[in-house]
Amino acid sequence: MASPSSRLLLASSALRRLEAAHAGQPLMVRAGEAAARWAENLRIDDARPVLVLAGPGNNGGDAFVCATRLKQADIEVTLVSRADPARLSPDASAARQGWLDAGGAITNDIPANTPDTAGPAWGLIVDGLFGIGLARDLGAPYACWSAEARRLAERDRCPVLALDVPSGLDADTGRAWGGALRATHTLTFLADKPGLHTADGPDLGGEVRVADLGVAPTGDALAPASAHDLPPGRLLAPADFAPWLLPRDKNSHKGRHGNAGILGGAPGMVGAALLAGRAALFLGAGRTLVGIVDPQGPALDPAHPELMLRRGAALLGEPLSALAVGPGLGQSDDARVALAAALALPMPLVLDADALNLIAQDGDLARRTTTRAGATTTIITPHPAEAARLLATTTAAVQADRIAAARDLAARFNAHVALKGCGTVLAHPPGSATADPDGLPTAWAINPSGNPGMSTAGMGDLLTGIVTALLAQGWPPGPAVEAAVHLHGAAADALVAAGTGPVGLTAGETIPAARALLNRWIARRGRPEG
CATH class of the missing domain: 3.40.50.10260 (YjeF N-terminal domain)
Known part of the structure; x- marks a missing residue:
């Protein structure tokens, strides 16, 4: 059929x-x-x-x-x-x-x-x-x-x-x-x-x-008839990013798996930065460093002392492989200055939460985001309200056409976009179209994994950490954000299937489930289960 x-x-x-x-x-x-x-x-x-x-x-x-x-x-x-x-x-x-x-x-x-x-x-x-x-x-x-x-x-x-x-x-x-x-x-x-x-x-x-x-479905019928015509897309699956699901060499060390940085954790929101850091740690980054903006914030994560905690923007002086800015960042002047400095760094950058809110408020930050050096990579992961602020429109307008909104964001900010929500929409910068398994060009994708249990605090921070971990390990940006989004939802689905949730599902318990699933995918190289 x-x-x-x-x-x-x-x-x-x-x-x-x-x-x-x-x-x-x-x-x-x-x-x-x-x-x-x-x-x-x-x-x-x-x-x-x-x-x-x-x-x-x-x-x-x-x-x-x-x-x-x-x-x-x-x-x-x-x-x-x-x-x-x-x-x-x-x-x-x-x-x-x-x-x-x-x-x-x-x-x-x-x-x-x-x-x-x-x-x-x-x-x-x-x-x-x-x-x-x-x-x-x-x-x-x-x-x-x-x-x-x-x-x-x-x-x-x-x-x-x-x-x-x-x-x-x-x-x-x-x-x-x-x-x-x-x-x-x-x-x-x-x-x-x-x-x-x-x-x-x-x-x-x-x-x-x-x-x-x-x-x-091949031939001229798939070619957009005009600039306003929606080109083909696809449903995400592990087969899309299977080439990057590589087992590690036995002769390996932490320096080969990248340094993931997370900048955030303003007063009252330290947990967001720690959740993102723990996700990066569990998803394979060689080292994970977390810059805590709160001057009274912890110097140690007792639950995971493997995390290397820094004081705010001091994190930006570390030898990072990939950086995420936004989880619990706040919108203070110091946060704005730190974000501007992060935008100038020549490394893959993930922007979420308050980083996106700051960009929406500040034309100079928006310009810096769009014009980052060609060798760098930008990924943004807005929820619909954040997307609306970036596009100067309403949340209802974003939700009325989520694919158009994601594609608009990708073009406007020259970034890879994950517009979160039911059926997260992935869009990539112009000129970076991917292909479906039959080789047909696709300009966007929808993620089918996930469930209502993910409608809870911290899930966005978890996604940010997963993307950053994959980037730190050398994944290209398109496959990294697609794999992170699909893995995020699939891990939550696995928990629900095992009897945990959807009501009461938490971001913290989803982290080890994501680690287990990623390792299973690596063992199967993206082939379907069963």
Whole structure:
């Protein structure tokens, strides 16, 4: 069912070009048949009927084909649609007629409860209302159908299968329009969609599978048609950075694994710097040095005396291989001066938290960030509010199009960007595009690992430490930030799978889980588990 390029993420514009390039093929029939095959497996009870919701466009055509195939397999189907036959595309019209020819009936509303009956108990609900073309709130009657489908799915404890994307989900951005339908499973066609993996997409789409419909996503369809057209992206996986998952030589010493520096820890926020330092220590830096800004801060980390603590900006005089500035830094004048000095250092630099807030406030710091010497590397890891400050916009605007915001930040600051959140978005400076496993060029990526347990203090500091550790060990910046983001989420997932969290998951306990997982990846060189 999944294509070799199932990790490729295509925007709606590219998908339309791909459809047009294969217009002579029966794509709707293939989509409906693929949906019916999965639907048969998802149905929870052979005695229960399937409810199919068919919309007024080609997504509705897919639903008609799916319903027809299920009926031909002797599965009871109730199909609900108010599509105007005269306004359907030729393919969707043919799919509707095929349903009628198979003896199917069309009802204009979901069977309602009455005083005498609670209505049928459904074995599966299929959402074929709207696909990738919708860019507005669901209107009547579709918003009511969406709400009723959710109520019925909860009542009957049955799955909901969305065709292509859940109705009301923006396929490009992951924005949920009003009345959006919540699915437990999504079968998406031709190629995967970015909106299924960031913002509201993971909540609305559930488990996502790709049906390529026999179409290889290559050629002119993937080339952006204009400067405003979103180029292809990909879903992150260990295979993307496998070339850097190298075992260490037996003849090794700490000097070969770099010196990671962390600058932060203003009064009341020393823990942030220590968390980042501990993460760098656990993730393999040969030495980890932490510059504590708080003049009353500790001279020793009792839990991990391996950390080498320094007084604030004195850290910048050490022979560092990579430096992170920001965890608990504060926004004092001293912090501003230290950040300016760090920006001038010719080494890989990770900027997070208050370092980003200072840059957003100070045009000179912003200019210095953008114009750092060509031999250096800058990585920024903002959360949506920090990204909004850097872009002089609102958090809501960033969240409305996370991919555009990440790409804008990468271009504006000439930096590698990890825009944190549900489905962290990775973007790289212009001219540094990476490739998916099939060699197709990709300009951005979305990380699928992680869980809600990561919505807790200190997780961002942990990510900063992981990135800095990999940079200190000589990883190139693109693979380093991608590996750190994916490892960060995957470690939290491993803890939840073992029964720790998601509620109450902490950054501190995620650090050793990340170390264990990195070593497992190195042993497997990025190959999938199992």
